[in-house]
Ligand SMILES: Nc1ncnc2c1ncn2[C@@H]1O[C@H](COP(=O)(O)OP(=O)(O)OP(=O)(O)O)[C@@H](O)[C@H]1O
């Protein structure tokens with residue numbers, strides 16, 4: 001675990017035999033602390049001499065042959081640690097693929113036979129055992145620690161390096177044409193297999209194949225290959241093979257499209273700045289279906305032609321296989337992918353292809369912003385308003401800020417794109433900090449789809465069907481009859497969101513969190529969406545033993561069942577966290593829908609973005625109000641963005657699209673303006689509300705959270721911080737709180753927070769550094785302090 005005491009460089013001695021090998025930016029294993037346990041660290045400087053007085057410890061091992069962090073990444077880590085109140089080591093680790101992060105393992109080693117029967121049983125005839133705190137009982141742990149004090153056992157720390165290249169065996173031909181003829185003449189008459197091999201090698205000089213490939217191609221078994229190796233025909237050698245995440249994609253080849261005049265203007269504006277090596281930030285605001293992706297692709301093509309590299313971020317990329325396909329079908333082998341859907345081996349290999357300069361276009365989710373491209377010519381962030389670009393654990397960076405830092409380092413532009421920019425970005429464009437590019441027309445001169453708002457307060461009494469309005473049912477029916485496709489969004493997974501006893505009012509809650517359990521029909525259980533707790537569905541009320549249990553709050557599973565009842569022949573696909581847990585599941589569902597093997601795609605907000613299917617002519621939102629209920633000041637912005645994005649999925653090609661939004665708040669401005677799809681009007685309205693409430697983008701915000709298994713400890717700490725922080729603030733700053741968080745307890749920890757809104761407070765940062773430093777001591781008591789600059793979730 002990184003701690004503040006370790007957030008400074010330590011000096012180590014380097015043995016002679018390592019001096020040639022060692023370089024700045026490499027990972028090393030070093031002994032640390034009193035127990036000299038081994039940990040992974042990074043070399044940040046190398047000295048010929050040191051004036052350190054005490055005795056230096058030695059570097060135990062060097063983990064690789066070449067540095068994994070370069071000059072740029074070391075500087076970036078330094079900046080990020082300061083900006084986001086993080087430890088430097090966390091920043092360095094965040095930049096590397098997970099396979100390169102150290103895995104620690106503890107082992108207990110038996111030192112003598114003179115131990116208790118209980119310990120003997122624990123070791124079970126072995127001299128060592130893995131020390132796993134999760135698996136060994138606390139009682140046993142105590143005994144082991146006591147035995148350690150009595151020098152009966154010893155605890156060893158191991159650093160496991162999982163960063164490994166995948167190796168395969170290849171057989172390479174060593175023969176020239178003359179030798180093949182000569183060898184052939186020497187063969188016995190019945191040596192058919194060997195003759196076959198020689199013929200093959202003659203037509204394929206210098207070929208190298210695996211045994212499996214030889215078997216598949218010409219039906220030769222391992223025995224023949226071994227014989228050929230003995231004769232000196234083939235050379236058997238290990239060679240490295242990249243794990244390729246693109247192998248399941250359906251990739252064709254596409255050529256650049258003829259740009260519309262708006263697209264051309266955007267491309268030219270960005271390229272002009274790229275040529276001048278200006279690190280200008282652009283905001284490309286283009287309505288849904290205006291062809292932003294084509295703009296990105298053509299900018300990338302020009303950047304590559306100038307011998308530079310391109311970095312493109314998309315939100316949770318595994319959700320949009322379509323986007324990956326669009327980029328790979330244009331740039332092929334040059335593309336590297338980095339996202340959470342890849343295995344850690346695949347990520348590691350992609351990372352190294354980038355590092356070695358073998359891939360010049362990187363497409364990835366948030367952490368791909370650290371891709372080790374050396375000559376960056378453009379950084380693109382698609383759907384720049386997405387909150388997933390901010391990491392919510394340490395280091396709490398926003399990819400947009402890192403993009404701007406890297407762009408300055410490389411002297412290249414940043415291109416932010418969205419149909420519904422974040423208020424922050426749009427406001428910067430207004431002030432001229434960003435350059436504003438605008439595309440207000442859809443491709444094919446299609447109008448934006450017509451949006452109808454249905455007031456559910458009037459629907460419910462007449463209809464026995466509470467989830468679907470008359471209008472939406474009619475819409476679905478007609479669309480199915482026309483053999484067109486439908487996207488339905490409901491932002492709640494599971495079957496029902498809570499159960500309540502009608503006799504006594506009891507609500508079944510999670511034992512670890514302050515939140516009700518959700519009914520899941522696929523697993524026949526009640527689940528907590530925060531900590532993963534799962535239990536059986538109660539038959540009677542756990543409180544009064546009554547039998548009148550009711551379920552409330554519709555989730556996607558329930559709608560799927562209802563929908564199938566209503567439209568028995570419709571082919572329905574459901575896409576939510578539960579159906580996409582398995583690797584590649586997103587891609588499979590979307591490909592199926594894309595090939596029109598299903599009529600209805602039903603899902604949570606993960607279906608709102610980026611999908612571009614020509615047959616989709618109806619989009620339905622079952623409940624537009626889920627986000628509005630939040631106490632977050634960004635609730636309206638999030639609702640407007642989500643509704644506009646999902647509406648944009650309809651009528652993108654030649655067929656007209658329509659959208660039906662069901663709501664209990666039909667007159668709310670976020671819903672009304674989403675109906676008009678009028679971003680500009682929404683922007684002005686929301687800005688004036690933010691101005692009145694003194695919220696971002698008019699103010700900066702910092703969130704401080706204290707959490708502990710003991711509620712009083714977390715609360716006390718927060719009030720203490722509250723009392724102190726005021727001394728560091730001018731009277732221009734506003735403090736909200738301290739308050740418990742909206743879900744006050746998660747996984748048996750209590751959360752208290754306060755938020756500072758400010759414009760310019762130099763002293764604040766001095767104090768925050770102090771909190772971060774002091775939080776070390778509290779951590780031993782189980783108290784954790786977290787500092788979050790510009791939090792995106794405000795509850
Ligand atoms: N110049 C062009 N000529 C013809 N077709 C185009 C052109 N540019 C883009 N398209 C097509 O128009 C469709 C919409 O483009 P695209 O998906 O890039 O829009 P977008 O602005 O990214 O939309 P969204 O924000 O909704 O994801 C795509 O099918 C794309 O292939």
Ligand SMILES: [Zn+2]
Pocket residue numbers: 501502503504505506541542543544545546
């Ligand atoms: Zn009851």
Ligand SMILES: [Zn+2]
Pocket residue numbers: 510511512513528529530531532533747
């Ligand atoms: Zn829980």
